[in-house]
Each structure stands twice: as C-alpha cells, then as structure tokens.
Amino acid sequence: MTRPLSRVSPFGEASSFAALTSRQDSDRPRTARPATTATSIASQDIICAITETVLCQICDSQTYAKTVTKIAVFEPTEILFMSSAKESKLFYIIQENIPDTTYTFLDRRFWSEKVGHEYVDRLAFPQDVETIKLTLGGNYFASCCLAAVLKYIELELDRVFTSHSLRIRFEPSQDSMSIDLSTISSLELIQNLQNAKSKDSLFGLLNETLTPMGARLLRANILQPCTENSKLLARYDAVEDLSTKEDMFISVRQALKGFIDADKVLTSLILAPTKHTFQYVEQSVNNVIMLKTYVSSIKSIYKALATAQSSLLMTIRELCAPAGHRAIEQLVEETLNEHVTYQTKPLDLRNQRIYCVRAGVNSLLDVARQTYKEANVDAADLVAKLSESHNLNLDLKFDSARQYYISVPASEVETLPEIFINIYRRKNRIECQTLDLVKLNQKIIDAHNEVINMSDQTIQSLINDVCSEISVLFKVSEAIAMLDMLGAFAELATCNEYIRPELTDVLAIKSGRHPIREKIHMKKFIPNDAYATQQSRFQIITGSNMSGKSTYIRSVALMTIMAQIGCFVPAEYASFPVIRQLFARVSTSDDLEANVSTFAAEMREMAFILRNIERRSMVIVDELGRGTSTTDGLAIAIAIAEALIESRALVWFVTHFRDLALILAERSGVVSLHLAAEISPDISRMVMLYKIAEGPDTTQFYGLAVAKLVNLPPGVLECAQAVSEKLNNIAQRRHSKSKALMLSRKRNLLLSLREQLLQARNGTLEGDALRGWLKKLQDNFVLRMAALEEETAEMSDEVDNDSGTVPADVAQDSLEHLPSQDCAEGASGAEPQTAILISSSSRESVTDPSSREMSHDESPAD
Structure with missing residues (x-):
C-alpha cells in the first residue's frame, strides 16, 4: 500500500484538516495540566476539524475505532499530530485506515490549553464565548488541539480569522450512533462497492437535496445517526408537515434552488490572508456579490414556510425572519449596486465585479469604470471593422486566459490574413487575435485592476461590518441545510410511499423493503416483516442460496439508519429502538492488500465486534465461518453466537449451518427464521419466494438446484444428489429429540406470550382492534403449544434403541448402493466419498459416547 506523505517541516497547505493527540504518548514533555473530566480508563483522543470548528474529545479503546470513524466523517486532507506521536500506535492505526491524507507533525509548544482559551475569547461568537469556555474547562485535550490548528493556520497557511466570527461547537461523542468504517463500506452507506460513480448507495438514494x-449535512447524519429521541421526533414532525402540505413543499423546494454554498461564502469572508494581495482583493469582491445573493434568497424561505406547524420548521422560519438579518441586508444595499448578481461565466463575472459598488461612492472609481467601458466598446468596434474589411464572419469571444479573442468558422477561410496572430485551430473554428486587440485587452485589464483596487476600501469596510453580525448568517445557513435535508426526506416519502416510524423499545417492521434494492427492482421487490425484542433478540436466518437472506438483514440495518436520521422508511409500519452502535459482518472477499484470507478477515471483524458490542447495539452477520472447514466453521459460529446472545444486542445471524438453529434453540432470546424456496421433487425447478417465515429452513438439496442453474455436467449432479440423499438419511437417524429441548421451547413460547401481552398493555391499540389482536395472539399460541405437545408425545413413543449412530456396516451399505458409474463419470474416484461417509459417522460417535454404546445393540436390519 502506498503511504501518503508524512512530514515534520515545513508545513504544507490543505483545504481542510483534523488535529489529534493522544494521552498515551510516553515521550511527551512533562507539563502541568488539569485533570480531564473523562472517566474512562481508555485512551482519550481529540479531533478538531475546521469546517465549522467542531471540537470532540473521545474516550476510546486500544483499537481507536471511534477516533478513526470520527475522522472519516470529516474527510480531512491533512491531519496534525504532536511531534512526539510519530511512533505511537494511534498514528499507525490512522495511517492504515485513513488513506490519501497528508500527516503533519507540530512541536509540543503549539498544543497549549491556555492559547486555546485565548482563541475562544478572541474568535468565538460573543454570545457563545462563556458557554464554550465552560465546556472546554473539562476537556483539556480539545483546547490543546484548537490552539494547534489555529496556530497552524496563522503561521503556515497565512490566514487569520476576523474577531468574533468563528463558529466553535463542542460535539459530545455519545450523542450519535457509532458506525465503524467496515460497516460503512459493506452496507454501501456512502459509495457503491461495484461502481463508485453509481447512486446505488444510501447517500445516493437519499440525496434529493438542492444545496x-x-x-x-445529510452525509454527516448518515455516518453519525442521531440518538436523541426529541430531535428525531421533531424531524419526523417536520417531514410529515412538508409531505402533507403540497403548496408549502413546492414553495420550499423552489426557494432552495436559488441558494449558493453559504458556508463557503461566509468562511471566505471571515478568513483573511496575513498579506493583502490583488487576488484576495478580487476574490473579496466576488465574495460580497455572493453574500448579496445569499442574503436576498433568505426571504423566499421565510415566505415558503408561512403555513408550517411543526416546531422545527417554525424554528427555521424564525431564523430566516427578515428582522434577524435586516441590519446586514441594509449594509449590503447601501454599498452594492442593486442589480449586481453572482455570475459563473468569466466575462459576466468580471463585469459584475466592475459595477459591484454603487455609483457615486467614489468619483475616481466612476472615471476608471468609464475607461473600462470605453475599452470594451473599442474591442467590439475593432472586431466589427475587421469583419467588414476582410469579409469574414468574426465573433468576439472571451476567456480568462486570453481575455478577448476572435473566432471565425473554419469553413469560411483556409488562410487568415497576416494581421491575425496567436492563431489556434479547433475542429470547426479558428481562434486568433490581432495586435490591436491584444493592446485593448491590456488596457481593459489595467482599467479592471484599477476599479478593483479603488473598490477595495469600500468592500473591506462592508466585510468588517458584516463580520460583526455574521453569527446570524451562520445560523441561517445551518437552518437552510436542515430544511434542505428535511425537504429531501419529504420528497422521498411522497414519491416512494415511505411511512413515519415510531420510537419504542421494540423493533417491528411490517412489509419492510430494502431502500436501494427497491429502487433497482421497482415492481418485483417483495416486502418482508421483522420483529425483535429481548425475547427474540438473536435471530438465526437460514435459507437457500439467492433466497434473499443478505438483502433481508441489510434492509433492517438500512431502515434503522434512516429512522435515526429523521427519515421516513419503506414499510407499511415500523417502530425502532434507538440503536447506539451498528456492526455489519457481511463482506466476503479476501483482503489482498493486507494479505488476509476471507476467514481471517471474518475473525478480525468479529473480534472487533465482540470487544465493542453492548446492549443497545445492532449486529448483522452474514454466513460466518464458511471460509474454513465445516466442523471448525460451525464450532466458531456457535461460540461467537453464544457471545452475541450474552451481549443482549439485537442480532441477525445468517447461516447455512442448519445445526446452529437446533443447538441454540433452547437458549433464551433465540428464534429461527428462514427465507422460503420451492423446489420440484426432481430438483429441476426452483422458485424463490423471498418471504421470511418462522422456523429453520427444511428445504433439501437447494444447493443442487442452484448448481443445475449453471449447467454442471449431468454425471456430477447425479452423483452429488445420490451422496446428499445418503448423508441426509444418516443425519436423520443420528438426530434424537431431547425432552429438555422441548421444555425449553415451551418456556420460550410462554416468555414470548408474556412479552407480547405487556406490549399490548402499553401500546396504542384499543377496543375492537385490541380484542382482534388478542384473539389472533391466543389462536397462534394455542396452535404452537399444541404442536409442541404433539412432538413431545411422539418423542415418548419412539423406540429407545434408535440411538441415531450409524455403525460402520450401515455406512458401508450406504456406499455400496451409490451409483458407482455416475460417480466415476462425475467425480475423481470413490475413495473421497468413503472418507466422507465414515468420518460423518465417526465424528458423531466421538461427540456422543452414549450413542456409541447403544449402536452395538442394533441389528444389521437397522
């Protein structure tokens, strides 16, 4: 793997960056510092990301998973480290997980808590200073990082912030769901794994934003979903308000289309170079023109939200009220020409800069403008005369590099007259200039520069006045970003029939749909239900290949994220508990760069999950253990499943190990589900139902049915089917039902009934609806209990000498009845099959000594 450039000095330029330090650095100079309020014994790492100056201090584990995830959210181009951290574990972990990033090391003296507090006093919004200082009082490392980053900006990037103009916010790490980088990638939250340019990702689906x-904001929310109920409920109310009021929704979307990147404009205004250059002066004019466009667009949002009733939309409307930014709007109107607007074409933008400042402010400025105007008229007249004198269809064009140039159709002339210079031939046109036009270009440039320089004093005065009130504009920008995201959610809810989720202690989804797959398979997608409580927290999902198991568990995870960013979800009904950690073990490819096999990658990811899982976590696991031998894979799957059950997290566990469901059936909190498929008796036809159903999958030979789809040789398939049938017969004879298992299943059924009755008592159903639901619950309980009683009775009548162990003579008899000719044609020989059959019976004898003893009493006929 190619490593990004790391350096100590000199500093390097970057457009955005993050600064980190670790308290684990043993060689850091001893300096007095107050104790932090963090209580964890784990290491503490701090990120200062300069976009809106977000400070975050994290109590992390030795894997630094939270730190790496937080950095990934901000996508920095440069990360600052303390110089003593070059050999630290933190540095190597970040270097491995955050590619394409520059690492810069700063001396310890730049990381000063005192300087950090001084920066807060000088740069923070006046109304926020005391609150920020109070917060930073218990977060020593965050203060140090703030000092290092701002000092770096001053000394190396030659930029300074205007006094009291910087947004500074402390972000507690516990207020958002934690999603690690592997889960972000495997669930395709931001980027499609197959095609980076595709919109088939969660962000691509939800990104109906217009600004x-x-x-x-949407991207940040997907990577850090909210865990505060009050915020989520406010967002649901706002989305519902927008989606049910068509006129307001259309007005809001129309108003948002005119917005420029307000954050970029405001940051440009408050961030000034230490040295005044002409480029900065010119860009300042562009910035105030964009500021005028931004301020004038706010009114339309205020009007569009006139009928809003949700608290969040009303708050946004209040922030956009004319009274809030009237002082800034008046400053802009008094200084700038009322007709000036921001343009993107080079010539239009240059003309807007020339006439940006109102006429009459400076008499010399008006003279310079007149010179500029006359030079432009002379250029147009020159081209008109050339066109007439040479009888050519000449057009006057402009670009930033050449300024004015002449364009003529290539079909009109083969050789241009000698008066034309700087000739450049394109496919259908010839571009050129004349000496007189070059001279006029220089005259226009001189006049333009003179106008810009004369406008500078007025422009800088306006910027200084605006910066004193800029906190209002930043808050408006945040409000518009939130409104835009909510508008995107309302667009999705309206067009795709999404419903408002509820926040409860139960995960219940009726007719849920995978949001991304649904978009791809519009009419063919089959919805499914999901239900999980503490009594059904570990769900084993079985089913044939291509039955939809992976899609099912991914849809649950994606809908959970959607619900916790305030979006409606694709279902008929949905309720979710607030999840604080989401883990996904679904990747199946080898990590070639890290020289790690599929199985090793699985184990590494599962080790990470087991170290970090907690009760409020959600985990989806797809076919764990298939990268090694069947015996070892099943053993590891059982052990990991036991640990996941003990964590009390919500887990969806997809597996092809059918024994896993039988072994764990007696555990409290475990349920078995399957994705059904229909296979014809001769295995010639297989129909996927894509519907979740209760119980483990009992479909036989689904692997052979899938193999037939790829046209394996008939001999191979016939041999495989014969072997599979014999092995299934042996497995059925080995299997003995346990009375303890029956009792455990009855106990679980009773516990499930109790939990559902408690939910009914605390739920919203009343009257006939509640009675109907209870009657249905009663009927279902009676049927399931009767089935268990019947199984218990059958088990009592079974012959005691049927131990289920397969003696050697039975194994040999099974082998003799195999179609040897087909096996010879479709396989390499009979020896491997003999080994399979004998090892199957031997393994059972070793694991069940009692079965071995009983097998000696069996007659050859058995």
Whole structure:
C-alpha cells in the first residue's frame, strides 16, 4: 500500500484538516495540566476539524475505532499530530485506515490549553464565548488541539480569522450512533462497492437535496445517526408537515434552488490572508456579490414556510425572519449596486465585479469604470471593422486566459490574413487575435485592476461590518441545510410511499423493503416483516442460496439508519429502538492488500465486534465461518453466537449451518427464521419466494438446484444428489429429540406470550382492534403449544434403541448402493466419498459416547 506523505517541516497547505493527540504518548514533555473530566480508563483522543470548528474529545479503546470513524466523517486532507506521536500506535492505526491524507507533525509548544482559551475569547461568537469556555474547562485535550490548528493556520497557511466570527461547537461523542468504517463500506452507506460513480448507495438514494449545505449535512447524519429521541421526533414532525402540505413543499423546494454554498461564502469572508494581495482583493469582491445573493434568497424561505406547524420548521422560519438579518441586508444595499448578481461565466463575472459598488461612492472609481467601458466598446468596434474589411464572419469571444479573442468558422477561410496572430485551430473554428486587440485587452485589464483596487476600501469596510453580525448568517445557513435535508426526506416519502416510524423499545417492521434494492427492482421487490425484542433478540436466518437472506438483514440495518436520521422508511409500519452502535459482518472477499484470507478477515471483524458490542447495539452477520472447514466453521459460529446472545444486542445471524438453529434453540432470546424456496421433487425447478417465515429452513438439496442453474455436467449432479440423499438419511437417524429441548421451547413460547401481552398493555391499540389482536395472539399460541405437545408425545413413543449412530456396516451399505458409474463419470474416484461417509459417522460417535454404546445393540436390519 502506498503511504501518503508524512512530514515534520515545513508545513504544507490543505483545504481542510483534523488535529489529534493522544494521552498515551510516553515521550511527551512533562507539563502541568488539569485533570480531564473523562472517566474512562481508555485512551482519550481529540479531533478538531475546521469546517465549522467542531471540537470532540473521545474516550476510546486500544483499537481507536471511534477516533478513526470520527475522522472519516470529516474527510480531512491533512491531519496534525504532536511531534512526539510519530511512533505511537494511534498514528499507525490512522495511517492504515485513513488513506490519501497528508500527516503533519507540530512541536509540543503549539498544543497549549491556555492559547486555546485565548482563541475562544478572541474568535468565538460573543454570545457563545462563556458557554464554550465552560465546556472546554473539562476537556483539556480539545483546547490543546484548537490552539494547534489555529496556530497552524496563522503561521503556515497565512490566514487569520476576523474577531468574533468563528463558529466553535463542542460535539459530545455519545450523542450519535457509532458506525465503524467496515460497516460503512459493506452496507454501501456512502459509495457503491461495484461502481463508485453509481447512486446505488444510501447517500445516493437519499440525496434529493438542492444545496451543498444540505448534502453535507445529510452525509454527516448518515455516518453519525442521531440518538436523541426529541430531535428525531421533531424531524419526523417536520417531514410529515412538508409531505402533507403540497403548496408549502413546492414553495420550499423552489426557494432552495436559488441558494449558493453559504458556508463557503461566509468562511471566505471571515478568513483573511496575513498579506493583502490583488487576488484576495478580487476574490473579496466576488465574495460580497455572493453574500448579496445569499442574503436576498433568505426571504423566499421565510415566505415558503408561512403555513408550517411543526416546531422545527417554525424554528427555521424564525431564523430566516427578515428582522434577524435586516441590519446586514441594509449594509449590503447601501454599498452594492442593486442589480449586481453572482455570475459563473468569466466575462459576466468580471463585469459584475466592475459595477459591484454603487455609483457615486467614489468619483475616481466612476472615471476608471468609464475607461473600462470605453475599452470594451473599442474591442467590439475593432472586431466589427475587421469583419467588414476582410469579409469574414468574426465573433468576439472571451476567456480568462486570453481575455478577448476572435473566432471565425473554419469553413469560411483556409488562410487568415497576416494581421491575425496567436492563431489556434479547433475542429470547426479558428481562434486568433490581432495586435490591436491584444493592446485593448491590456488596457481593459489595467482599467479592471484599477476599479478593483479603488473598490477595495469600500468592500473591506462592508466585510468588517458584516463580520460583526455574521453569527446570524451562520445560523441561517445551518437552518437552510436542515430544511434542505428535511425537504429531501419529504420528497422521498411522497414519491416512494415511505411511512413515519415510531420510537419504542421494540423493533417491528411490517412489509419492510430494502431502500436501494427497491429502487433497482421497482415492481418485483417483495416486502418482508421483522420483529425483535429481548425475547427474540438473536435471530438465526437460514435459507437457500439467492433466497434473499443478505438483502433481508441489510434492509433492517438500512431502515434503522434512516429512522435515526429523521427519515421516513419503506414499510407499511415500523417502530425502532434507538440503536447506539451498528456492526455489519457481511463482506466476503479476501483482503489482498493486507494479505488476509476471507476467514481471517471474518475473525478480525468479529473480534472487533465482540470487544465493542453492548446492549443497545445492532449486529448483522452474514454466513460466518464458511471460509474454513465445516466442523471448525460451525464450532466458531456457535461460540461467537453464544457471545452475541450474552451481549443482549439485537442480532441477525445468517447461516447455512442448519445445526446452529437446533443447538441454540433452547437458549433464551433465540428464534429461527428462514427465507422460503420451492423446489420440484426432481430438483429441476426452483422458485424463490423471498418471504421470511418462522422456523429453520427444511428445504433439501437447494444447493443442487442452484448448481443445475449453471449447467454442471449431468454425471456430477447425479452423483452429488445420490451422496446428499445418503448423508441426509444418516443425519436423520443420528438426530434424537431431547425432552429438555422441548421444555425449553415451551418456556420460550410462554416468555414470548408474556412479552407480547405487556406490549399490548402499553401500546396504542384499543377496543375492537385490541380484542382482534388478542384473539389472533391466543389462536397462534394455542396452535404452537399444541404442536409442541404433539412432538413431545411422539418423542415418548419412539423406540429407545434408535440411538441415531450409524455403525460402520450401515455406512458401508450406504456406499455400496451409490451409483458407482455416475460417480466415476462425475467425480475423481470413490475413495473421497468413503472418507466422507465414515468420518460423518465417526465424528458423531466421538461427540456422543452414549450413542456409541447403544449402536452395538442394533441389528444389521437397522
């Protein structure tokens, strides 16, 4: 793997960056510092990401998983480290997990808590200073990082922030769901794994935003879903308000289309270079023009939300009220030409800069403008005369590099007259200039520069006045970003029939749909239900290949994320508990760069999950243990499943190990489900139902049915089917039902009934609806209990000498009845099959000594 450039000095430029330090650095100089309020014994790492100056202090584990995830959310181009951290574990972990990033090391003296507090006093919004200082009082490392980052900006990037103009916010790490990088990638939250340009990802699906601020907020929310019920309920109310009021929704979406990137504009205004250059002066004019466009767009949002009733939309409307930014709007109106607007074409933008400042402010400025205007008229007249004198169809064009140039159709002339210079031939046109036009270009440039320089004093005065009130504009920008994201959610809810989720202690989804797959398979997608409580927290999902198991568990995870960012979900009904950690073990490819096999990658990811899982976590696991031998894979799957059950987290565990469901059936909290498929008796036809159903999968020979789809040689398939049938017969004879297992299943059924009755008591159903639901619950309970009683009775009548162990003579008899000719044609020989049959019976004898003893009493006929 190619490593990004790391360096100590000199500093390097970057457009955004994050600063980190670790309290584990043993060689850090001894300096007095107050004790942090963090209580964890784990290491503490701090990220300062300069976009809106977000400070975060994290109590992390030795794997630094939370730190790495937080950095990934901000996507920094440069990360600052303390110089003593070069050999630290933190540095190597970040270097491995955050690629394409520059690492810069700063001396310890730049990481000063005192300097950090001084920066807060000088740069933070006046109304926020005391609150921020109070917060940073118990977060020593965050203060140090703030000092290092701002000092780096001053000394190396030659930029300073205007006084009291910087947004500074402390972000507690516990207020959002934690999603590790592997889960972000495997669930395709931001980017499609097959095609990076595809919109088939969760972000691509949800990104119906119309502003850059809204898109950034949406991305941050997907990577850090909210865990505060009050915020989520407010977002649900707002989305419902927008989606049910068509006129307001259309007005809001129309108003948002006119917004520029407000965050970028405001940051440009408050961040000034230490040295005044002409480029900065010119860009300042562009910035105030964009500021005027931004301020004038706010009114339309205020009007569009006139009928809003949700508290969040009403708050956004209040922030956009004319009274809030009237002082800034008046400053802009008094200084700038009322007709000036931001343009993207080079010539239009240059003209807007020239006429940006109102006429009459400076008499010399008006003279310079007149010179500029006359030079432009002269250029147009020159081209008109050339066109007439040479009888050519000449057009006057402009670009930033050449300024004015002449364009002529290539079909009109083979050789241009000698007066034309700087000739450049394109496919259908010839571009050129004349000496007189070059001179006029220089005259226009001089006049333009003179106008810009004369406008500078007025422009800088306006910027200084605006910066004193800029906190209002930043809050408006945040409000518009939130409104844009909510508008995108309302668009999705309206167009895709999403429903409002509920926040409860139970995960219950009726007719849920995979949001991304649904978009791809519009009419063919089959919805499914999901239900999980503490009594059904570990769900084993079995089923044939291609039956939809992976899609099912992914849909649950994606809908959970959607619910916790405030979005409606694709279902007929949905309720979710608030999840604080989401883990996904679904990747199946080898990590070639790290020289790690599929199985090793599985174990590494599962080890990470087991170290970090807690009760409020959600885990989806797809076919664990298939990268090694069947015996070892099943053993590891059972051991990991036991640990996941003990964690009390919500787990969906997809597996092809059918024995896993039988072994764990007696455990409290375990349920077995399957994705059904229909296979014809001769295995010639297989129909996927894609519907979740109770109980383990009992479909036989589904692997052979799938193999037939790829046209394996008939001899191979016939041999495989014969072997599979014999092995199934042996397995059925080995299997003995346990009375203890029956009792455990009855106990679980009773516990499930108790939990459902408690939910009914605390739920919202009343009257006939409640009576109907209870009657259905009663009937279902009676049927399931009767089935268990019947199984218990059958078990009591079984012949005691049927131990289920397969003696050697039975194994040999099974082998003799195999179609040897087909096996010879479809396989390499009979010896491997003999080994399979004997090892199957031997393994059972070793694991069940009592069965071995009983098998000696069996007659050859058995």
